[in-house]
Amino acid sequence: MEMSLEKIGTRLKKGELIIYPTDTVYGVGGVLKEDTLKKIYEAKTRSFSSPLIALVNSLDKVDEIAIISDEHREKINKLIERFWPGGLTIILKKRENVPAIMVSNGETVGVRMPNHKLALDIIESAGGILATTSANISGEATPSSFVEISPIFKERVDIVIDGGKCPIGTASTIIDMSKSKISILREGSISKEEIENIIGKI
Structure with missing residues (x-):
């Protein structure tokens, strides 16, 4: 990597955007500031009604x-223990400091x-949290x-990191644990069956 992590962190904290590899797919990310988040949506030509993840x-x-509810705390802890780090996105109630634009004015993140x-090092350099969505x-x-990232998209961000191929190559599975009823919103790199093996029938 040509740029040091310290330099990347400094630039991200100033509000710049980065394309970087993760275990699942390439992401475009920025710190949790409203102006930075707006730039992610603009780069993607994305509707503000589609939330970003952290x-x-x-x-x-x-x-x-985020707030982990007492109701699901045990199950959430089990999922984190089994699937993190890894391809599972967990939807939780958001705290007040999460900008509304990031979550489409919703109550969850x-x-x-x-x-x-490398992804974890980059996230750490920016302060430990990066609002992220797929780099397209x-x-x-x-x-x-x-090589699959479009040249046009690369030009719309400030920092571009070539990390080759993502090891999993499939988007994360998204599970909503913010309500009493647990639901899988997207089945990705982790199957519903694998999740039910850990926390029981959904």
Whole structure:
């Protein structure tokens, strides 16, 4: 990597955007500031009605932005123990410090810890949390390797990191644990069956 993590962190904290590899697919990310988040939506030509998720580098960071309900705490802890770091995004009630634009004015936020050393180092350099979504213009295929990212999209961000191919190459599974009824919103790299093996029938 040509740029040091310290330099990347400094630039991200100033509000710049980064394309970077994760375990699942390539992401475009920025810090949790309204102006930075707006730039992510503009780069993707994405509707503000589609929320971004938060990638974290440690469990402590989850508590900074989300509330784990007592009702599902045991199940959430089991899922985190089994599937984090990895391809599971957990939807939780958001804390007040999460900008409304990031979650489409909703009450919840998706959180994930990627199983990818470079991604975790980049997230840590920015303060431990990066608002992230897939590194593509809305409607394009989601890139699982650097060569699949469109040149036009690369030009719309400030920092571009070539990490080759993503090890999993499939988007994360999204599970909503913010309500009494648990539901899987997207089945991705982790199957419903694998989740039910850990927390029982959904």
